[in-house]
Amino acid sequence: MPDTTRPQTEHPLPSDQIEAIRSLARELERLNSHRFVKVHNSMFRLVGFQFARGLAFGLGSVLGASILVSVVAWWLSQIEFLPIIGEWASKLAQEIELPRDVGRPSED
DSSP states (O other): OOOOSOOOOOOSSOHHHHHHHHHHHHHHHHHHTSHHHHHHHOHHHHHHHHHHHHHHHHHHHHHHHHHHHHHHHHHHHTOOSSHHHHHHHHHHHHHHHSOTTTTOOOOO
């Protein structure tokens, strides 16, 4: 009866390629355990993350635009030598500084 066991042969790949494949496997394992990948593996976590990201973007946009408009309006109100822009900016600054309850009916 012939011997059906396979003879022990050397691996067909050189040892440097085997080490490169092992290194790639380690890096892939490290990448799969990264927080970014874990968040994107779950639909609920992804939706929650994107929702929080949208809230932060919206809030930052509103606050940033408000601060920018306030600074520009104040800066323009300081310009008195340009009659049209200075007068317009002064009116805008006065409107911004008005109390919020002006024009509202009293609750009495």
